[in-house]
Amino acid sequence: MSDNVPMRDAPAELPEVEERSVDPTLPGAVRTHVVNEKPLQPRRPRRNPIRAIRSGTSQIVAVALKELRGRVRGRRAFVVLTFYLLFLGGFAWAWQLVAERAYVQNAALQGGSAAFASSLVGQEVFGALVLVETLLVVFLAPAFTSGAISLEREKQTLDMLAATPISSLAIVIGKLVSALAYVFLLIAASIPLTAIVFVFGGVGPDDVVRAYAVLVVSAIGLGSLGLFISALMQRTQGATVVTFFMVLFLTLGTMFGVLFWNTMSGVNSNSGFLTGSSGVGPIKGRAPEAFLWFNPFAAQYDVICGASDGYGGWCSRLNTVTNGAITVGSTRSGLIVPTIEPAVGVDDGSGVGGKFGGPVRVLPDQPVTVGRGGFAADPQPFGLRRDTFWPRSLQAWGVLSLVLILASIQLVSPTRRWRLLRRPARRFA
Amino acid sequence: MSDIVVTRGLMKRYPGTLAVAGLDLNVAEGEIFGLVGPNGAGKTTTLRILATLLRATSGDAEIAGIDVRRDPDDARRVLGFMPDVFGVYDDMKVWEYLDFFARCYGIPAARRRRMIGDLLDLVDLGDKRDAYVQGLSRGMQQRLCLAHTLVHDPQVLLLDEPASGLDPRARVELRELLRELRALGKTIVISSHILPELEELCTAVAIVDHGQVLAHGRVSDIERRLRFGAVLRVRILTGQDHEEARAHFAADPRVASATILDDGQIELGFRGDDEAAAQLLASAIGAGIRVTSFARAASDLEELFLQVTSGQARTEQVA
Numbered sequence: 001m002s003d004n005v006p007m008r009d010a011p012a013e014l015p016e017v018e019e020r021s022v023d024p025t026l027p028g029a030v031r032t033h034v035v036n037e038k039p040l041q042p043r044r045p046r047r048n049p050i051r052a053i054r055s056g057t058s059q060i061v062a063v064a065l066k067e068l069r070g071r072v073r074g075r076r077a078f079v080v081l082t083f084y085l086l087f088l089g090g091f092a093w094a095w096q097l098v099a100e101r102a103y104v105q106n107a108a109l110q111g112g113s114a115a116f117a118s119s120l121v122g123q124e125v126f127g128a129l130v131l132v133e134t135l136l137v138v139f140l141a142p143a144f145t146s147g148a149i150s151l152e153r154e155k156q157t158l159d160m161l162a163a164t165p166i167s168s169l170a171i172v173i174g175k176l177v178s179a180l181a182y183v184f185l186l187i188a189a190s191i192p193l194t195a196i197v198f199v200f201g202g203v204g205p206d207d208v209v210r211a212y213a214v215l216v217v218s219a220i221g222l223g224s225l226g227l228f229i230s231a232l233m234q235r236t237q238g239a240t241v242v243t244f245f246m247v248l249f250l251t252l253g254t255m256f257g258v259l260f261w262n263t264m265s266g267v268n269s270n271s272g273f274l275t276g277s278s279g280v281g282p283i284k285g286r287a288p289e290a291f292l293w294f295n296p297f298a299a300q301y302d303v304i305c306g307a308s309d310g311y312g313g314w315c316s317r318l319n320t321v322t323n324g325a326i327t328v329g330s331t332r333s334g335l336i337v338p339t340i341e342p343a344v345g346v347d348d349g350s351g352v353g354g355k356f357g358g359p360v361r362v363l364p365d366q367p368v369t370v371g372r373g374g375f376a377a378d379p380q381p382f383g384l385r386r387d388t389f390w391p392r393s394l395q396a397w398g399v400l401s402l403v404l405i406l407a408s409i410q411l412v413s414p415t416r417r418w419r420l421l422r423r424p425a426r427r428f429a
Numbered sequence: 430m431s432d433i434v435v436t437r438g439l440m441k442r443y444p445g446t447l448a449v450a451g452l453d454l455n456v457a458e459g460e461i462f463g464l465v466g467p468n469g470a471g472k473t474t475t476l477r478i479l480a481t482l483l484r485a486t487s488g489d490a491e492i493a494g495i496d497v498r499r500d501p502d503d504a505r506r507v508l509g510f511m512p513d514v515f516g517v518y519d520d521m522k523v524w525e526y527l528d529f530f531a532r533c534y535g536i537p538a539a540r541r542r543r544m545i546g547d548l549l550d551l552v553d554l555g556d557k558r559d560a561y562v563q564g565l566s567r568g569m570q571q572r573l574c575l576a577h578t579l580v581h582d583p584q585v586l587l588l589d590e591p592a593s594g595l596d597p598r599a600r601v602e603l604r605e606l607l608r609e610l611r612a613l614g615k616t617i618v619i620s621s622h623i624l625p626e627l628e629e630l631c632t633a634v635a636i637v638d639h640g641q642v643l644a645h646g647r648v649s650d651i652e653r654r655l656r657f658g659a660v661l662r663v664r665i666l667t668g669q670d671h672e673e674a675r676a677h678f679a680a681d682p683r684v685a686s687a688t689i690l691d692d693g694q695i696e697l698g699f700r701g702d703d704e705a706a707a708q709l710l711a712s713a714i715g716a717g718i719r720v721t722s723f724a725r726a727a728s729d730l731e732e733l734f735l736q737v738t739s740g741q742a743r744t745e746q747v748a
Contacts, residue, residue: 058535
């Protein structure tokens with residue numbers, strides 16, 4: 001320091017303010033009287049879990065309310081909702097016409113009943129609606145959260161927020177809740193529309209519940225992903241771009257990854273079964289199921305194909321698109337009448353049996369035995385038994401969401417960033 | 430009177446730079462304390478450490494006896510922070526803005542409503558209650574931002590360059606508002622590089638450069654201390670021999686330099702206090718020099734600041 005630094009003199013007189021007495025024995029808020037009438041804030045309650053939860057909840061409400069006020073203010077939110085429902089309704093109607101034409105023709109050719117054709121139409125419409133809603137969730141959930149934190153940084157409001165006693169947890173959860181609230185509103189508003197499938201039949205209420213479970217969990221997972229990237233990046237533009245590349249990777253990228261793997265390892269493009277000898281290159285065996293855990297479409301396909309016992313139009317469509325690499329159910333052309341009898345089948349270790357069939361013992365890598373219905377036992381999407389893939393996908397999303405939210409909290413916290421990774425502060429010698 | 434804001438050897442190292450290099454501050458309760466320094470002096474870093482937004486590399490900082498590093502949550506309850514660059518939320522009304530921050534401090538609903546009205550009156554935005562925040566003028570936003578720091582009735586306000594980007598009228602209004610807040614018992618720490626503003630407002634200042642305090646105390650103290658290291662201007666009756674008078678002054682050991690300016694004034698580089706200056710004047714009059722004016726060169730905070738910061742540069746060269 002330079003030598004012309006004077007020692008600080010205590011100001012002897014402060015004309016406008018009376019001297020206030022301070023109790024030196026109490027650290028912290030020790031004004032014994034204040035000039036204005038408001039009482040002093042109580043100290044933060046410590047080690048009282050109930051009060052901590054209550055104050056945490058009110059902080060989350062504060063953030064969520066603030067976000068929602070901006071989001072639903074004016075007519076925008078309701079205009080979007082209206083157009084969304086109109087689009088969804090129009091799409092369902094168009095798909096119903098297409099399916100009706102196709103299946104009524106087929107049913108007539110095969111001498112099937114109109115009631116059965118109707119159930120197939122119902123399954124088609126269900127698949128169409130659910131996939132469009134999944135598409136919506138896949139794009140909207142991360143879009144609403146990918147600016148949540150970075151926008152506060154850009155607008156220079158995060159500092160003001162961080163200087164209040166609000167916890168990083170409340171900021172992150174509040175942002176997530178408010179962003180997802182609107183997505184959930186869109187999802188919930190589509191439920192009556194989806195219920196139209198019950199008019200046609202072929203889809204059970206449990207299928208609809210499964211589909212909405214996948215939608216909700218995917219929304220939370222993808223919302224958390226957007227939030228994490230938003231907390232990681234400084235700029236909203238960058239965060240949005242990275243988020244959408246991640247979404248593309250999770251949807252298309254994983255699908256092409258599986259396609260590549262299964263093609264190289266020689267998974268039969270017709271049966272979806274591993275033929276063993278036709279593989280080229282070092283890749284052996286079927287692609288790990290985990291590749292597709294974070295693909296919301298894969299989970300939703302599992303639900304859709306499950307509704308149609310693995311034989312619906314949507315199931316074979318995925319098989320066609322992926323050139324057999326991702327096999328969903330039987331790929332036989334034409335109408336397949338489900339059997340009530342237990343089907344017997346063997347595939348590469350995956351389950352068989354479905355809604356109409358009982359549980360069947362399976363032997364790995366044995367020739368396929370054709371069941372009484374005249375078709376191979378119904379492997380579910382990716383050669384799995386019904387209700388085994390989508391629950392695992394949801395569990396994986398649950399774990400990933402938790403990790404992403406915790407990481408976001410660390411990133412939002414101004415002074416506690418990556419405490420585990422930080423070197424201890426060095427003392428200046 | 431006790432010190433409500435204290436820092437001891439505060440240091441913040443960024444990769445490649447030392448933003449704050451052992452800063453010692455004492456701010457007494459009830460003061461308006463100015464943190465003055467050029468850009469990059471470490472003012473913002475210091476305030477952000479005090480506001481618990483940054484963690485100091487080393488050193489201690491206390492607000493109202495609370496260690497900001499150890500108990501950031503407690504510290505946040507006794508301080509209000511206004512950053513140098515701040516934004517406002519879109520799609521938000523003025524009262525909602527304050528309501529949001531009041532909720533962040535966990536203030537109960539019944540008190541929030543009354544408090545928001547009081548605060549809006551205080552910052553003169555009472556009629557803007559239902560206006561959208563982004564539609565307010567810059568000065569109004571600044572006052573609203575100041576109001577948000579007050580929702581929890583903090584003891585200490587940390588204001589980082591609150592007057593930047595304001596027109597003169599808005600600055601005057603802000604200054605009046607800060608005086609009002611001081612009258613309400615708040616201690617205000619304010620940083621600025623706009624010096625004349627602080628000169629009128631602050632009861633004490635610290636001049637900061639390169640992350641260190643160069644001078645610390647009341648404005649008048651610093652001035653008094655530095656002034657006679659500075660310049661005296663002497664005007665003598667026209668017709669007198671200026672050169673003779675100059676020689677007389679130059680003969681005094683406390684006069685480092687004596688020059689005749691173009692306008693006839695004699696400028697003296699003088700080392701000494703008021704007493705010494707009075708002696709010098711008496712001796713000049715005794716020697717028959719007819720002095721019409723004997724005054725210190727007008728020294729405002731800005732000049733002071735330049736003196737002090739250039740002094741720092743010199744000591745650095747020596748070191």
